[in-house]
Amino acid sequence: MLQRILGGVLVLIGLAAAALGVASATVWRDTDTVVATAKPTGDGTFVVTDPGVLGLVGGDVTVSATVPEGQKVTLAVGRDVDVAGWVGNDPYSRVTGLSDWENLAVAAGEPADADAETNEAPKSGPDPAGSDMWVAEASDENSVTLRWSDRPGRWTLLAAGVGEGAQAPTLELSWPRAVTTPYLWPGVGVGAVLVLGGVLLLVVGGRRARARRADLAEATDSAAPGSPDESADHHDDGPSGLGAPFAPVRPGAAEAAPWAPASPAVDAAHEGDAPAAPATPEEPAGDASGEDGAQDDGTARDAAGTAEVPLAGRLLRRSRRRQRAEATDVPSDPSDAAPDALPGSPDGPAPTGAEAPAPLAGMPVPAPAVPVPAEPSGHEPVPAEPTTATGALRMTRRELRAQEEARRAAEQGGMTRMLRAITGSIPAVRPQQTEQAADQGAARPDTSTPAGRAAAWRATWGFGDTSRTGQAADPTTENDGENR
Amino acid sequence: MNRRTTRGLAVASAVVVSTTLLAGCADELPQPVPGEAFSGPVLTEEQDTQVFTAVADTVAKADKALKGAALKPRVTGPAYEVRASQLSVAKKRDNAEFVTDIPSESQQMIIPTTEGWPRTSYSITTSTEDLETPRLVAFEQASPRADYKMWSWVQLIPGQSMPYFADSAVGSAAVAKDDDSLAATPVDALAQYADIVSLGAKKSSFAKAFKLPDGDLTAAVEADASVWKDVDGFEESGTKYTQKYTARKDDVRAVRTADGGALVMGVLDGKTTVKAEEGAKVPAIGESQKALLGDADETNELKTEYTDMVALYVPAKDSDEKIRPLGFSHVPTAASN
Numbered sequence: 001m002l003q004r005i006l007g008g009v010l011v012l013i014g015l016a017a018a019a020l021g022v023a024s025a026t027v028w029r030d031t032d033t034v035v036a037t038a039k040p041t042g043d044g045t046f047v048v049t050d051p052g053v054l055g056l057v058g059g060d061v062t063v064s065a066t067v068p069e070g071q072k073v074t075l076a077v078g079r080d081v082d083v084a085g086w087v088g089n090d091p092y093s094r095v096t097g098l099s100d101w102e103n104l105a106v107a108a109g110e111p112a113d114a115d116a117e118t119n120e121a122p123k124s125g126p127d128p129a130g131s132d133m134w135v136a137e138a139s140d141e142n143s144v145t146l147r148w149s150d151r152p153g154r155w156t157l158l159a160a161g162v163g164e165g166a167q168a169p170t171l172e173l174s175w176p177r178a179v180t181t182p183y184l185w186p187g188v189g190v191g192a193v194l195v196l197g198g199v200l201l202l203v204v205g206g207r208r209a210r211a212r213r214a215d216l217a218e219a220t221d222s223a224a225p226g227s228p229d230e231s232a233d234h235h236d237d238g239p240s241g242l243g244a245p246f247a248p249v250r251p252g253a254a255e256a257a258p259w260a261p262a263s264p265a266v267d268a269a270h271e272g273d274a275p276a277a278p279a280t281p282e283e284p285a286g287d288a289s290g291e292d293g294a295q296d297d298g299t300a301r302d303a304a305g306t307a308e309v310p311l312a313g314r315l316l317r318r319s320r321r322r323q324r325a326e327a328t329d330v331p332s333d334p335s336d337a338a339p340d341a342l343p344g345s346p347d348g349p350a351p352t353g354a355e356a357p358a359p360l361a362g363m364p365v366p367a368p369a370v371p372v373p374a375e376p377s378g379h380e381p382v383p384a385e386p387t388t389a390t391g392a393l394r395m396t397r398r399e400l401r402a403q404e405e406a407r408r409a410a411e412q413g414g415m416t417r418m419l420r421a422i423t424g425s426i427p428a429v430r431p432q433q434t435e436q437a438a439d440q441g442a443a444r445p446d447t448s449t450p451a452g453r454a455a456a457w458r459a460t461w462g463f464g465d466t467s468r469t470g471q472a473a474d475p476t477t478e479n480d481g482e483n484r
Numbered sequence: 485m486n487r488r489t490t491r492g493l494a495v496a497s498a499v500v501v502s503t504t505l506l507a508g509c510a511d512e513l514p515q516p517v518p519g520e521a522f523s524g525p526v527l528t529e530e531q532d533t534q535v536f537t538a539v540a541d542t543v544a545k546a547d548k549a550l551k552g553a554a555l556k557p558r559v560t561g562p563a564y565e566v567r568a569s570q571l572s573v574a575k576k577r578d579n580a581e582f583v584t585d586i587p588s589e590s591q592q593m594i595i596p597t598t599e600g601w602p603r604t605s606y607s608i609t610t611s612t613e614d615l616e617t618p619r620l621v622a623f624e625q626a627s628p629r630a631d632y633k634m635w636s637w638v639q640l641i642p643g644q645s646m647p648y649f650a651d652s653a654v655g656s657a658a659v660a661k662d663d664d665s666l667a668a669t670p671v672d673a674l675a676q677y678a679d680i681v682s683l684g685a686k687k688s689s690f691a692k693a694f695k696l697p698d699g700d701l702t703a704a705v706e707a708d709a710s711v712w713k714d715v716d717g718f719e720e721s722g723t724k725y726t727q728k729y730t731a732r733k734d735d736v737r738a739v740r741t742a743d744g745g746a747l748v749m750g751v752l753d754g755k756t757t758v759k760a761e762e763g764a765k766v767p768a769i770g771e772s773q774k775a776l777l778g779d780a781d782e783t784n785e786l787k788t789e790y791t792d793m794v795a796l797y798v799p800a801k802d803s804d805e806k807i808r809p810l811g812f813s814h815v816p817t818a819a820s821n
Contacts, residue, residue: 050516
């Protein structure tokens with residue numbers, strides 16, 4: 001519920017952010033020109049800009065000055081010392097900068113000669129037009145416009161109302177400027193992210209609520225049979241298995257719980273298999289752990305989102321458990337050596353098991369690893385039995401790839417998983433194929449020889465009985481194997 | 485997702501949104517950045533050319549009307565005195581042959597870096613149409629609201645090389661009239677030169693500090709004197725010829741040259757007197773003098789006043805060079821008897 005509320009709020013905020021971003025680039029977008037006006041203050045017929053004011057916003061400025069009807073106005077640009085000298089001790093208004101984006105800051109000017117008093121305002125406004133010192137000037141009745149491109153140096157503008165009863169003109173400076181819309185894409189981007197996040201929360205929240213309902217129902221169903229592996233699937237229920245997957249095994253601790261990868265936790269759940277089964281070399285340990293890890297994670301985390309995965313996993317696991325049960329019946333268990341041998345480790349089944357246990361026991365071993373090639377002598381498979389291989393098996397490339405995929409699937413974080421579950425972009429049941437391959441691999445005879453691999457190929461595509469033909473040293477089969 | 489995470493998320497999103505909104509509002513106002521202070525010439529070459537053109541136009545108009553008053557807007561100081569005199573003479577004679585021709589084109593500009601006023605800029609003109617030597621003209625802006633006006637001109641002495649000046653884009657510093665970094669202060673240099681002109685190179689004690697070229701003002705003044713002195717019976721008749729030149733102390737302008745010396749322009753007031761025996765009649769000799777004298781009757785005395793604009797090169801104090809005259813203008817501006 002809370003998630004759904006939060007999701008809704010996030011969506012709203014996201015929409016608002018995107019709207020603000022768009023608005024900043026449209027209705028609130030700055031104008032292409034900055035126009036600022038200056039109203040003269042106090043006495044005097046002059047307005048003088050400080051150095052730097054002309055280039056305040058942009059290099060090109062258009063200055064226009066207006067005086068009341070019937071008067072003359074002159075604009076001139078000159079070096080700051082020249083303008084100051086020309087104005088002398090007459091009163092004037094000084095433009096010091098922008099007070100806001102539409103108004104220029106105006107102050108009363110001080111006389112050029114610091115000691116001198118400001119003169120009385122002259123009755124007739126003197127005309128600066130025509131002085132040899134100006135680099136640009138314009139003069140006209142009522143209003144006049146002057147364009148100026150800023151250049152290095154302290155250039156100042158002198159605007160003067162001219163003639164009898166003249167007043168200081170009102171200045172208007174306008175600069176073209178490049179308007180940027182810096183908040184458009186950030187706004188839209190942040191908005192989109194928020195909306196997505198909100199939608200995600202809404203969806204997940206909805207699913208979780210459904211899943212909770214479903215879980216409740218399931219829990220009541222499964223509680224009765226009391227199947228231990230069912231309880232292992234609920235991840236709250238298996239703290240011993242998943243809580244500390246990499247915790248080192250205490251020497252002598254026969255308990256299966258804390259050992260290496262996540263996978264054995266599932267196995268650990270059924271007590272019957274615990275000590276012996278993992279040690280049996282019935283199948284590549286890496287494979288088993290990888291798949292189990294993947295399935296286990298899948299089932300544990302989103303029971304709701306990926307309903308198919310746990311179902312398939314459970315089925316598979318059951319089938320494998322059946323196999324294992326058979327395997328344990330087989331008396332040829334080579335690693336009866338130490339009870340604390342690493343059951344999930346690929347090294348575990350090595351024939352030289354005696355030296356393995358103690359030092360390795362403390363090492364956390366990540367799920368998949370390339371199995372150590374077995375001794376050539378020790379891997380003579382017995383065709384009739386599916387669990388004949390006594391040493392580690394050399395995996396085919398396909399198996400390795402499948403194993404790698406499974407491992408990746410197991411490693412992938414929750415978000416990807418969630419997205420996958422929602423979008424279904426990658427089939428959630430994919431690990432199942434690997435499982436099948438692994439199962440076949442386990443059932444298959446030796447694949448270390450080309451003949452064996454050929455047999456495996458046949459098995460994969462359904463040609464004949466592999467367990468019998470796999471050993472046939474047929475030269476053609478061998479060639480086929482080579483060519484692959 | 486528990487309650488704390490929820491609250492955290494809510495707070496975070498609120499912060500993000502409000503920050504974005506606030507950032508959109510606060511667009512900082514630019515502050516004026518005054519550029520680097522000007523240190524170069526006070527006029528651009530273009531402006532200086534305009535000044536020169538404006539002056540030449542005004543002078544040309546006055547020349548045409550032969551009216552000294554028409555010079556006022558763009559001519560001042562000794563240049564105005566001399567030019568107005570020349571124009572009045574020309575009007576009386578109805579002939580402008582003695583009005584100095586000043587070409588309206590400049591071949592070199594010497595622009596000052598003076599921040600205050602007065603400011604003086606200099607120009608060396610091209611040669612005249614009559615292939616006379618170029619003129620060195622000084623323009624002065626007396627006050628900020630005044631225009632640049634022609635203050636002085638001299639005709640360069642043939643064969644004299646001008647000192648080097650800083651480029652017009654860099655500007656040359658003005659030199660005070662009592663500047664002591666020179667072999668002689670501008671005022672002193674002018675006074676010494678006036679002494680040489682008055683007494684002649686042989687008699688003046690300052691002649692050693694000068695390197696006088698042929699055809700400078702001293703030679704011109706000597707030539708004036710010899711007009712009288714070479715007349716037969718000049719000495720026998722007891723006629724006296726006196727000449728006195730003095731440098732004006734205020735009309736001095738100087739500008740730094742590239743080698744640390746200075747170009748000094750000034751004015752010498754000259755006065756010559758020819759006094760013959762009682763009852764004798766001394767005629768005015770030149771056409772200018774005649775025009776200046778006007779209709780006055782001839783007497784035994786003739787006084788002529790000259791306003792001579794001169795230009796000197798004064799080297800730096802530690803220089804091996806000597807002061808040398810660069811140009812002059814020797815024009816009678818008054819005559820009486």
